[in-house]
Every structure is written in structure tokens, then in C-alpha cells.
Amino acid sequence: MFPTPIAILLFIAPESPWWLVRKGRLAQAEKAIRRLGRRNAVNNPADQVSMMQRTIELEKTTKKPNLTELWKGTDLYRTLIVCGVYASQNLTGNLIANQAVFFFKRKS
């Protein structure tokens, strides 16, 4: 029942521009970007394609990540932001705010 409309939608949906760029079909990628983005966001799809090309080139030279890298250079800053944002979920008053019922119930 449900797969049918999804199959139809998939058939008319545009191809992934990233996949097209990886396959070297740049003109089609531009067309896909034009169909996927909002009109004002994609006034220059050629730029976006060249951005994707460069990203894909750079990704080819990656090596396996390991834990010590988290504490070096700019990655240390990025790790600390993530840790800080996670930790501060406890520190912005949530622990008392979620006890609102406690104040309702409290006998005055």
C-alpha cells in the first residue's frame, strides 16, 4: 500500500547532485540542484557543483580517525564546543524547570 506512492515519488524525484558529481555528470548535477533548492538559494548552481567537486576531491585523501586527534589543534576547540554544549543542557535551569509540578503540589 505505502510503497506505491513512494515508488512513484522516487521515480519523478531528481537524482542526488552529489552522486552525479561523483560520476562526473556535471551538467545533470546542475539541473538537479536547480530542481532541489529554493529559487533564491540556487541562483548559481555552477558554483555549488564546483564546491561539491572540491569537497569530493578532498574526501578522497582521508585516513582512519582516532581518539587522540580530538585533542589536537583546531579539533580540540571543536571537541570542547561539543562537550560544553552537551554539558550545559544540565546547567540552564532544566533541572528545576522540569520540577514545575513540585511547586504546584507544594502546600502553601
Place this chain on the structure above:
Amino acid sequence: MADDTAFALGLATSGLQWIMVIFSWVLTTYLGRRTIYVYGQAINCVFLVALGIAASFGISTASSNAQASLGLIVSVLFCLGPAPASYVIIAETPSVRLRPLTTGIGRAAYYLVNIPCIFLGSYMLNTDKWDLGGKSGYIWAGTAAICTILSWLFIPEMKDRSFREIDILFRRHVPARKWAKTEVGVQDDE
């Protein structure tokens, strides 16, 4: 207030939180993550001080209703702004390669702070311990203020940036406040 009314209000809070998370989808489309996160925290900070003030002038039905409503407002606003924005920031900040590791370490940091905070929170509210009640709003407002200042100083705006641009901006050591105005050319590597 009767027990079952209090319980119903607890349920209503959860329902409102659910709706606010849905509103946050709209909010993240139009506002930057940094904007939502920093200002959301600052606004909650003000409401927490208000909660402390509401608890500071004797015990009355009016005061306990005020405290409860302010607590509800804080938790609902948290679900509209800082909570969803924080997960966006967590997902966007690490480099693509290190993302799974960074997020794991971040979650560990969350529990490292979460466990002592649960103890502290319980001590503050329990009547046979510190019995601060709503006045603990002052303490949480203090921690929230510290978080607000730190996030204003250090969390960059990553809305509408590709992963490549984010990498470059981190490598350039652009101060967090200036990210939104910095341009990265198509051919730039550093």
C-alpha cells in the same frame, strides 16, 4: 492545589514541550543556531531570576502558582530554543571525519555534569536538606548566565555553511562572533 490537577499540569507541560519542539523546526529555518542558542539561554536566565524572585517573598498560593508557571515557561522555552539548537550545534561543529568520536565524548561530558547536577538539584529542593525551593532559581540562573557568556564567546554561527567552509573557518581561527560576516571563496583551501 489538588494532586490530580498538579499531575494534569505535568502532562500539559510535556504536551507543550512537544509542540515547542515542532515550532523549533520553523525557527531553525529562519534564525541561526548561534542566535537561537545564545538568546534562548539569556531569556531563560531572566525567567530563572524571576522564579527566584517569586520565591523570595514569603509563602502564599500566589507565590507557588507563580513559581510553577515560571518553571513551566522555562522548560517550554528550553524546548523551543536552546535544546534543539544544541543538537544542531553538536552535529555541525566536529569535522566530518571525527564526528562519531566527538559526539560520543560530548555525551560522556553530559553525564559527567548530569550526575552531580541531579544530586545538587535534589538537595536544593528537598525540605529536610537545603530547602531552597524556588530560590534555587537564582543558582540555576547563575550557571545559565555563565553558559550564555561562554556560548556567546565561543560558539560560531554555522548556518548556511558547508562542511568545507566550517573546516576552513576553524583553521583560520576566526573568532566565533565574526563567522557570520566572513566570506570563504570557492577556490580557498585555508
